[in-house]
Amino acid sequence: MNMLALRYGDDLIVIDAGMMFPEAELLGVDIVIPDITYLKENRDAVRAIILTHGHEDHIGALPYILRDLNVPIYGTRFTLALVHKRLEEHALLEQADLREVLPGRTVEVGPFEIEFIYVTHSTIDCVALAVRTPLGVVIHSGDFKMDPTPSDQQPFDLHAFARYGHEGVLALFSDSTNIERPGYTPSERAVWPRIEELCRAAPRKVLVSCFASSIHRIQQVVDIAATVGRKIGFVGRSMVDNVEIAHSLGYLRIPDGMVVRAQDLKSFDPKKLTVLVSGSQAEPMSSLSRVAVDSHRLLSVEETDTVILSARIIPGNEKAIFRMLDHMFRRRALVYYDNSNGVIHVSGHASQEEQKLLLNLVRPRYFIPIHGEYRQLFRHAALAHQVGAVSGEVLLLEDGQPVEFTAEGAYRREPVPAGRVCVDSGSLEEIEEVVIRDRKHLSEDGVVVPIIAIDKHTGKLESLPEIVSRGFLPSENGHEVLNGARDVVLRTVEQSNPEEKMDWSVIKEKIRVDLKRYLNKQTSKRPLILPVILEV
Known part of the structure; x- marks a missing residue:
């Protein structure tokens, strides 16, 4: 998922707002979106969201963040048509401000003058962004490859990149997805x-x-x-x-x-x-x-x-x-399903030779690789050093790491909140990390529910404890361990003083701690333990 914030003074634009699908360990999570805490803290400064193209990892988070950041959204015709469909599905279309742009044209947003540069990719209507700021031009490549024979005959706009390179570019942010592939990406x-x-x-x-x-x-x-x-x-x-x-x-x-x-x-x-x-x-x-x-x-x-x-x-x-x-x-x-006997699929991302060409065309003062795993960013930075087209510094940044450009240089600043937010798309509710952790815990070690009935007047047990378990101990000695667990619960209650027996929260915690210690010793597992006390 992709999102970048560009700020000058009290004006801020957001480039892309993507989502991704969850990894296997994110149990019960439907989608993952960026953490926009920094943007919410600075919502008065956010002027617009600028989209490079219509892939889900660049537009998918919009229905979830527009509730907090209802600002104009700029994009090309096809990109906005996809956004229109997503927002309509989430009943957000009426309040959205969608502004169509054409490749080759510019728009002004606060102190930023943004030119949309046509690039080729695996979908249509894709653009890179040349953002003119009071300090200089910042270029964001978007996702791209340099297709010499695109099927729609809309070529990659090499001339625009060369024009900005001749003028002088402060910083280039460039797609790193295919940096591990030598040569050129096929048409x-x-x-x-x-x-x-x-x-x-x-x-x-x-x-x-x-x-x-x-x-x-x-x-x-x-x-x-x-x-x-x-x-x-x-x-x-x-x-x-x-x-x-x-x-x-x-x-x-x-x-x-x-x-x-x-x-x-x-x-x-x-x-x-x-x-x-x-x-x-x-x-x-x-x-x-x-x-x-x-x-x-x-x-x-x-x-x-x-x-x-x-x-x-x-x-x-x-x-x-x-x-x-x-x-x-x-x-x-x-x-x-593969290209072993002939090409049935080609990538939409630039390989090493195209990345070199872009660096040589733009010749930025600063270069920041984006859109990739850390190893890909690292290798893209190494390629930039090898090409030698960056006159200043190559900056390798982690998520949430701001960099400030001044007339004197580029400086890393204190990290801001960034990362992932897990969402249940059915309810549109964020899922806290502790919930994910509990789900993982349940999936690995199961749950054990000790149930005891206590007389609320005397604090005495009315019957022997019951132990209910799910996803725990399928082995032959399961009954033996659970019988031992029943004895542990019984002993914990009997050894508690009258005040503890009358305080359900205390007695529950004592049962949980003692049972956790016993089960871990017997099975080397740590099931989720949920004591239940019935008042009779």
Whole structure:
């Protein structure tokens, strides 16, 4: 997820507001957004949110932060159309101030003059930002690659970067995602030959799965289907939504009469059908995941159907994706998921040679690598040193680390609150770290509930303690350990004085401490212990 704050005096702009999906250990968390404590503390200074493009890791947090920061949002046409859809879903559209910008044009926000520079990426309508400040020009690359033959014929604006490099650039913030890849990232057009070959050779229907925001890829699949005499279908909410948005704005060209309605896909001649399906990362309950196990009402995979996974396998998703592909293989489908026999996917991020070219074009005084894991930022910084195009300093920053630029130099300042906020998208409520910790605790060691009934007048036990456990001790000696736990609870209560027995909070804590010590000694586990006292 991506977010950067740029401040001059009492004016502040925010560049991007992304989200990410949770890692496996974040149990019960739906999405993760940036911690905006600093922005809330300085909300009177925030003038606008500027968006570079429409990927979720750059716009996904907007519905969650606009409640605290309802400021104008600037973006290109397609990016704002995606934002419009998200805000509409969260009933926030009426109060939002969306301002469309065109690549090559400038807008003024407070003391900032911002030029939107067209760049190529894996989606459309992407821009870098050249922010003119009283101290100099700051360039934010956004996500980019230098595609010499983009499928929409909108080239990367090398001239704008060169113009600013000639004028002089104070600082360059640049995407580091593909810094570990040598050479150049292939053009989007590189996928056409192999996908066309597979579609021509396919004995039955063809299923292609890619990211729903990859409009260039979707356009090529539509064009290939038309070339080989097939009709096209679209399955999956995000796929259908993005196709409708791109088509309505004129970014996606689909010949009349070519689209097969979703409800007609199962009955349509499979030899003349190509279907674009969302869910390339095998997200739970995504369309492709359900198709793989034959639980989708509109689409199924049959023997000799062709399945093309035209998307990068994002680290962390490997197990789920390969499990999904296994189901396809079991159904005797023809499955293609890597570039080993021809290119079916290319990245949208710049590789090392493109990064070198950008550095040489811009020749900034200061360089700050962004958008990557720390090792990628480190390697990008090393590449900048190697190129030698940075006249001042290369700054390697952690999240929350401010840097102040002055006429004399660049200085690191005291860190500000930053990091992640876990959100339950159903309730839009933030989930505290202690809740995540408890969930992890429960998943690993289970829960033990000692239940005792005490006479509220005399403080005496009315019956022997009961021990209820879940997710704890499946082994053979489980009953023996729980019988011992019952004895520990009984002994703790009997050894407590009358005042302790009458104070439920004290007796609960004593039971919890004694039982925790006993269970840890017996099992080396630390289950969550929740004593329950019944008054009788």
